Amino acid sequence: MLLGAPGAGKGTQAKRIKEKYAIPQFSTGDILREEVENQTQLGLKAQGYMSRGQLVPDSLIIAMMRDRIDRDENRCGFVLDGFPRSVAQADALEKLLDELSWPLQAVVEITIDNESIVKRITNRRICSKCGADYNLIDKPPLPGDLCSVCNGSVVLRPDDNEQTIRTRLDVYDTQTKPLRDYYEARSLLRRVDGNQPVDEVFDSVIGILEGAAAGK
Ligand code: AMP
Secondary structure, eight states, X not given: OEEOOTTSSHHHHHHHHHHHHTOOEEEHHHHHHHHHHTTOHHHHHHHXXXXXXXXXXXXXXXXXXXXXXSSGGGTTOOEEESOOOSHHHHHHHHHHHHHXXXXXXXXXXXXXXXXXXXXXXXXXXXXXXXXXXXXXXXXXXXXXXXXXXXXXXXXXXXXXXXXHHHHHHHHIIIIITHHHHHHHTTTOEEEEETTSOHHHHHHHHHHHHHHHHTTO
């Protein structure tokens, strides 16, 4: 499980972990954006909360994730990014994983200061078609704002404006940060400095995951 404020780099690291171990990756933000795009019932309910930078209600998120996690193809492991984001969600996840006898192996918090986050997020862009990540500083899209993976159009996420980012950071402080203590109490929490270059963050994350798998 990856923990960390918006813009800490969870999505980037989650995608790399998925590729390295060939395991499923569940990013609640990506799943919700797809639901909004497809105008599903869940998407219609979630849209307003997302554009205001607030958390989508726990009951909706818990049902959505229970449905995705509780599948046989996840038996060999998976990576969670953006879930849980509240103590109620963490409790629901713990209950589900207990029922399945799939213990959580590691919680990695990617830490980064708020000003770097605001700078990162305002430069962040995303492919509207395949969700690939870009940033205007060191990973720009192709000319014409096109995605180098699928040729889709690369856009600014509607909730990546400075005002909404500040709300998301406040929400993180009040609702998600308590999860640090939650997982520290279970001896699962490890920290990685998210200000490092992406490759170095990845090496640290992998070191933690392999240590956890080896029972260290
Ligand atoms: P993200 O892409 O992870 O930054 O998520 C974008 C938005 O989706 C958040 O600001 C929330 O509105 C919503 N969201 C994502 N994950 C969760 C979650 N676990 N619980 C509640 N809302 C969520």
